Amino acid sequence: MQELTKKEAYQYVSSDVGKVALYVYSPLCGTCKVATAMMETIEKMLPSLHIAKCNINTMPMLAQDLKIKSVPYLAIIQNGHIHYEIYAFRSIPFLFDTLKKQVIE
Incomplete structure (x- = not known):
């Protein structure tokens, strides 16, 4: 993942x-x-999916602007708008299925 x-x-x-x-x-x-x-x-499982990461400690304004309630946090963003959010990462199969459905399909 690319650190932004x-x-x-x-x-x-x-x-x-x-x-x-x-x-x-x-x-x-x-x-x-x-x-x-x-x-x-x-x-590694979804190589076509581009995932970037941010350290919330270095950009508190981004957290405020995106209204992030807690970390870890994953947002699917489409055309500048939050399309889908994940706070509970549950399991790899959950993340895989969710990301495949929300981003790739």
Whole structure:
């Protein structure tokens, strides 16, 4: 997953390239470490899906602008608007099925 800078993150979420996935985490969060490993697996399983990630600690304004309630957080963004959100990462099969349905199909 590509780690975005603040400027890149704002460009990413406002792009009009169709659906994109944005994973937001904190390196201080234990649950985020598990979610990051899950997202890295998903990235290998769905190579056509572009997933970018942001460290919430370095861009609190992005969290405020996207109204992120907690991390880990995954947003499917389409044409600058949040299309779908995930806060509970549950399992790799759940993420795989959800992302395949929400982004690829």
